[in-house]
Amino acid sequence: MRDELNQGLIDFLKASPTPFHATASLAQRLEAAGYQRLDERAPWHTEAGGRYYVTRNDSAIIAFQLGKRPPIEAGIRLVGAHTDSPCLRVKPQPELQRQDFFQLGVEVYGGALLAPWFDRDLSLAGRVTFRRDGKVESQLIDFQNPIAVIPNLAIHLNREANQGWAINPQNELPPILAQLAGAEKADFRALLANQLAQEHGLNADAVLDYELSFYDTQSAAVIGLSNDFIAGARLDNLLSCYAGLQALLAAPDAQSCVLVCNDHEEVGSSSACGADGPMLEQVLRRVLPEGDDFVRCIQHSLLVSADNAHAVHPNYADKHDENHGPKLNAGPVIKINSNQRYATNSESAGFFRHLCLENEVPVQSFVVRSDMACGSTIGPITASQLGVRTVDIGLPTFAMHSIRELAGSHDLEHLVKVLTAFYASPELP
Structure with a gap:
């Protein structure tokens, strides 16, 4: 049982x-x-x-x-x-392009412990509202695969890291999704439209809005020397x-x-x-x-x-x-x-x-x-x-x-x- x-x-x-x-x-x-x-x-x-x-x-x-x-x-x-x-939710106009990386601006939902979000294999899921054939519809999506990461700053560049530091959610939490080449432009709504097509076979005329959260792709598991714990x-x-x-x-x-x-x-x-x-x-x-x-x-x-x-x-x-x-x-x-x-x-x-x-x-x-x-x-x-x-x-x-x-x-x-x-x-x- x-x-x-x-x-x-x-x-x-x-x-x-x-x-x-x-x-x-x-x-x-x-x-x-x-x-x-x-x-x-x-x-x-x-x-x-x-x-x-x-x-x-x-x-x-x-x-x-x-x-x-x-x-x-x-x-x-x-x-x-x-x-x-508690989690990280994607902002309405989230596209960030810094140092040729495609990142997303996020807002902290609830009283999250922020430090454990670094160096995790993250995916994205939630609800998307879109227009199709002149009608407004909504659909749940889940990328499932790890598509993002929030890398830590190396200890060599942050010698005080182990003495504790205040994490700035605006500056330090935007996850990295990809490297962009040259003048390539990030388009998050186009990414969502593509996910709707791949996951549900829906061809959206336009992605209108969304409520999307990042999450850790590591599965929950029973762990411990004697299987005493469940982590997730x-x-x-x-x-x-x-x-x-x-x-x-x-x-x-x-x-x-x-x-x-x-x-x-x-x-x-x-x-x-x-x-x-x-x-x-x-x-x-x-x-x-x-x-x-x-x-x-x-x-x-x-x-x-x-x-x-x-x-x-x-x-x-x-x-x-x-x-x-x-x-x-x-x-x-x-x-x-x-x-x-x-x-x-x-x-x-x-x-x-x-x-x-x-x-x-x-x-x-x-x-x-x-x-x-x-x-x-x-x-x-x-x-x-x-x-x-x-x-x-x-x-x-x-x-x-x-x-x-x-x-x-x-x-x-x-x-x-x-x-x-x-x-x-x-x-x-």
């Missing part, structure tokens, strides 16, 4: 270099399991026992099963995650999306279950498809009872907000509170913050801990050091938007927001097991 889950995650990460591709990959897996796609612009006809999903902006997805038990009595079980990760890009937070999907597909038909994977968490969640937008509430209001009954359903419900946690690093153990240092391969982490950076309270934490104990899943706790700032998740945002009780949890990881992150190879199985139990739980607190 463990090996199968880890390989499934590796395959999912490879198919999901951007939030657009992650959403498409989730939708493909849902449809293969019998989930029916709903169009937000059309009327919906849903029924108890039905399984459905809806996407927005091609980058966020909500999948739900309407249980045979009335949700006004049993509530709904929600698992929340996000599809986006975008573990934050596609690991949680994948775990939530596996749990949802295993959910019995008695309960109403929801998996929501928002976009834009890494930049504040304020968008039409982010957790600070109306997407989840709008979807739920279309499938749950109206008025007072809707509020009653929500108050019978619980959200598990799943986003990775900081494992205690052996080289930097002093960055953790000494009593709250989660370890790799020791189970999911309940994340707690008195200032509501996490939405966990004693009741929601107690219920999640109970689920772990009942299903023989190890469980840990995380509280940030009192002299350090605390990150946040979609948990408090969704709780404030929807009024739903929430517990913030996640798997412990190293190198969060790096181009290559590290998790424990045993922990995915732990998370899937407890989320599956959550979706099947006959009663909520």
Whole structure:
């Protein structure tokens, strides 16, 4: 089971270099399991026992099963995650020609660790909007092959490199794509038009716009002397999306279950498809009872907000509170913050801990050091938007927001097991 889950995650990460591709990959897996796609612009006809999903902006997805038990009595079980990760996004007019090299100007998306982006084999993927036969269309593209690199400056020319230096994103991060000969002119939109033709057989009259991100082409892998770890890009937070999907597909038909994977968490969640937008509430209001009954359903419900946690690093153990240092391969982490950076309270934490104990899943706790700032998740945002009780949890990881992150190879199985139990739980607190 463990090996199968880890390989499934590796395959999912490879198919999901951007939030657009992650959403498409989730939708493909849902449809293969019998989930029916709903169009937000059309009327919906849903029924108890039905399984459905809806996407927005091609980058966020909500999948739900309407249980045979009335949700006004049993509530709904929600698992929340996000599809986006810190990365380098291509600017609108990105062409740079310096010293006969073709480079692209990039903007840093989210709180990325920048140093690991140097000297990596990079590819490019995302969504392209174009005109064809007088109509505006959009299509996902993925170059797949390594087409770019951001070379480091040699130590001989930067003697202070190992003492640390401030990376200037404007000057130092534009990737190199090619060497140009003579008066040759770089045309990025022509490159995209060619990719549309090669990848999809589409002959675009003009490339109008795009949302494209660079990514590392090195595949995720199970590593370590005893295969203790899984390393890969975008573990934050596609690991949680994948775990939530596996749990949802295993959910019995008695309960109403929801998996929501928002976009834009890494930049504040304020968008039409982010957790600070109306997407989840709008979807739920279309499938749950109206008025007072809707509020009653929500108050019978619980959200598990799943986003990775900081494992205690052996080289930097002093960055953790000494009593709250989660370890790799020791189970999911309940994340707690008195200032509501996490939405966990004693009741929601107690219920999640109970689920772990009942299903023989190890469980840990995380509280940030009192002299350090605390990150946040979609948990408090969704709780404030929807009024739903929430517990913030996640798997412990190293190198969060790096181009290559590290998790424990045993922990995915732990998370899937407890989320599956959550979706099947006959009663909520």
